[in-house]
Amino acid sequence: MSFWSRDYVAAVASFHLALERLEGSGFEVSHRRLLIDQSGPQEENLAIDVALIGPKHASRWVMVSSGVHGVEGFAGSAIQLSILAKLQTLPDDTALALIHIVNPYGMAWLRRVNESNVDLNRNMLLPGEEYSGEPDGYAALSPLINEQEPPKKKDGFLRRAMLFVAKHGFANVKQAFSEGQYERPKCLQFGGGKLEKSSVVLLEWLEENISGVKRCVWIDLHTGLGKAGNDTLLVEFAPSDPILSKLRSHYGKRITSLDPEAGVAYRIRGGLQAGVEARFPDIEWTSITQEFGTVGPYAVIAALRSENQWTQWGDKSGRETLNHWSRDKLLATFNLKKPKWEEKLIIRGRKLFADALTDLAGEQKKVLDFQWERN
Template structure:
C-alpha cells in the first residue's frame, strides 16, 4: 500500500471522513443506515452503519469514534477495508459502525455533546444510581480536581511551561499509576470533569443497542466478533488489544506480541469493578502506582464498552461476544493528559476560542504523520481480518471453568507442585532470602500486585484447600507506606484433614504437601504483571491444558522475607521521591507566581 493510498484513507474533519465512508460503502453496494444523534448550528451528527452481508454464520463488527477525536484512526481503518474489500477474504457478515460519538469526532473531543465519556457509560440504571451515592473513587478523583479540571483559562506560561512541573509534582507525590487510576476511573458527579461517565445511558448507546437487536437480534452472541478502535495509550504507532480475561488464550494464539509494533493482548474488562468501587471495604488505589502497561490503572473503570455489554443485545444463553479494544499509541502519557486538561477547560470556560483549545486533543489522539497512519492502517486491517476469522470458529470460546476468578467456576490448582531445591531463589530478578518455616505455615511478601489480584489469590487459595489471609508486618508496612510502594503480605496455612475418616479431632493432622504462590517485586509493576502471567496458567485464567511447573517459583515449607538489598532500594527510593517533591513544588510555586492569564490568541 503506497503512502498516497494511505493518505486517501484518512481525513481532517468529521464531514470529510463521513463523506469518504459513505462513498466507499455505497460503491460496494453495502446496506446503509444513518442514526441521527445530535444537531447544532454547525450541522447534524450521525452514526453511519454499512453492512456487507454473507450467507454463512458469523458477524464481525468494527466501530470507530467511541471517543470522538480518536475516530480518525478508526475511520481510516474502515476506509482501508472498504477500499480494498475485493482483495480481502472475509467469509462472514461485516458491520462498519462509523463515528459512535459523531459530535466528539467533529469537535475533536473525547466526550459527546453532553460531556459524557461513552466508554464509561455502558451501565444499568441501578448502577448509575449506585455510583451517584456510593462511589468511593469520587473522593479520590475530587482531590485531584484542581489539577484535572481547572476553572480558569490557563495562561500561555502555564500551558507551555508551568503545567509540566505542576503535573510532575503530583506524580512525584502520589505516583503516576495512582493519578492515572483516579483519572481513568472517571467521575459520575462532576458533570464538567474529564472522564465524566454520565447519569444515564447516552443516546449513541441506545441507538446502537436497538439497531443490533433489530437487525442481528437472532444471531447467537458467540458468533459475534467486535473491534472498537481507540488511540492515546502507549508508544507512538504501537498498538495493544484490551479485552476480557476470559479471551486471553484465544487472543494470545491469534495475536502474538511483536516487539516494537504490537504489545499483545491485555485482559481487564469485567463487572467486578462496580463492587470493588462501591462495595464494602477500602479502595486501594495504590495498587496501580507503578503500572507501566496500557491496561494498568483501569482496575476501577466501569461502564466500558465490553463483551458483557454487547452480549446482552443478543439471544440469552447464546454464548458470549468476543470484543476487543485496539488501542494505538500516540504521545507520552503526560502529554496526552495535558491535552485533555487544556481542551476541557477551554471548552467549558473559553468556548469562543474552542477552535484553539481543541487542537491539543486533535494532536494528542491523531498523529498526522505518514509513519503513524501507515502503521494504524496496516495493523488495524490485520486485526479486523483475524477477528473475522475468529467469528467463523464455532468453538472459539473457552469453557466457563476457565473464566476469571470471581466471575465463574474456578479451575483447580495443580495437585503436583515441585518443592524448592535451593536455599536462595531469584524471583523476577530480585534476590530473596528463604528461611525454612514450621510445617503447614508459610509467609510470603507480595508487592505491587493489584488489589484485584490480592482478592483473587486469596479466594483461589481458600477454594483449593488453603487457609489464606491478608496480613503484613507492622514495621515493614510502615516503611513501604512511607516509600509509597503498594505491598501485600499473605500467610498461607494448610487445611486440616482427618487421617482415620471419622468425625473426631484426635487424629487430625495438617496437610504439608500443598503450598501457596509467592511473587515478590519491590518497585517494578511490569515485573509483577509478568509474575501474574505465570500464575494465570495455574489459576485457570486462560491457559488450557498441561503446563510445566518448572518456571513457577513455588516453595514448600519455606518462608519468604525481604532481604537487606531490597530494603536499601526502598530507602533510596524514599529519599529520591522526597527530593523530587520538594524541588518540583518550589518550581510550581515560582511558576504560579510569575504567570499571568493572557489571551490564547497571543501565541501557543
C-alpha cells in the same frame, strides 16, 4: 490512496462512497444513519453511520467501531475505509458490521466527549448499575486536572502532575483518572447521568439486527495509549485468566489485560463493549479494544485538561469554540500527522481485522490483500 479525512463531513462522505463502491462490486450492503439531534460546525446533521455488509442473517459477525472518543475517530475512520477498500470476500455465514463514529459530535467539534461532556466509553453502565460515584483518589486529583478557569499554554501543569504522581503512585493516579466519574458534570471523565442519545440509538440498531448472531468478534478503534504507532489489544480478562492465553495464541502477544498493573491499561466503568455484551448475553463475544499509541500520558492529560477548561470556562460562542489552540492541541495529541504513523495504523488495523475473520472462520478463504500500496 489516502484514507484520512480533514473533518467529520469528509469522513462521512468517504464512508458513504466506499459503501456504494462495495455494493456496486456485488456485496450485500445495508446502511443507516442514526441521527443524534445535534449539528456540526458546518450546520451538518450529526449521526452514527452503521453498515452491515454480507448476509443479513449471518450467525457470525466481525464488528468494527470507531470514534467512541470523538476526536480519535479520524484514525478509526481511516482504518474502516481501508478495510472497505481492500475487502474482496467474506467467509460463509459471516457479515461485517461497521459502526462509523459513535461520537459524531466529538469528532465534528474536536472533543473527546459528546455534546453533554459525557465520555461515551463510560456511559454504558451495566443494567441495574447507578450513575453515581467516583473512583478512589479522584477527589484529590480533581483540583489538578479540573481548574475552573480558561486554559493557559504554560501553567506549570507538568511539574505539578509529576509531583502528584510521585506522591500517590502512577498506577493509582492512572486508575483514579481513567475509571470514570458520575458526580462532576463539567469535569474530565464524566460518564453521564443516563444513557446518552448515541448510546440509545446504537442499542436500538443492535436490537434490530443482532438477534440471529451467535458469535461476534468486536474491534473498537482508539488512539492515545502506548508507544507512538504501536497497537495494544485490550481485553476485559484478568492476567491470570486462561482465556487470555487462548487469545494470545491467535492474536499475538499484544493482547493485554485491562488490569492497571498489567500494562498501559486501566479498569473502567460504563465501557461500551462491556455494556453491550451485558445486554446481549446469548452471543459469544470476543471484544478487543485496539489502542494505537500517540504521545506520553502526561501530554495526553494536559491536552484533555486544557480543552475541557476552554469548553467549560472559556469566553466563546458558536464556531469560535472550534477555533482555539486547545482544540488543535487535542486533535494533534490523538492524531499524529506523520506518514509512518498513519501507515502503521492502516497496516495493523487491517491485520487485526483479518485475524478476527480467521478467528471466526479458520483459514477458509483469503480475505484481504495486505500488501500496503503507496499511491
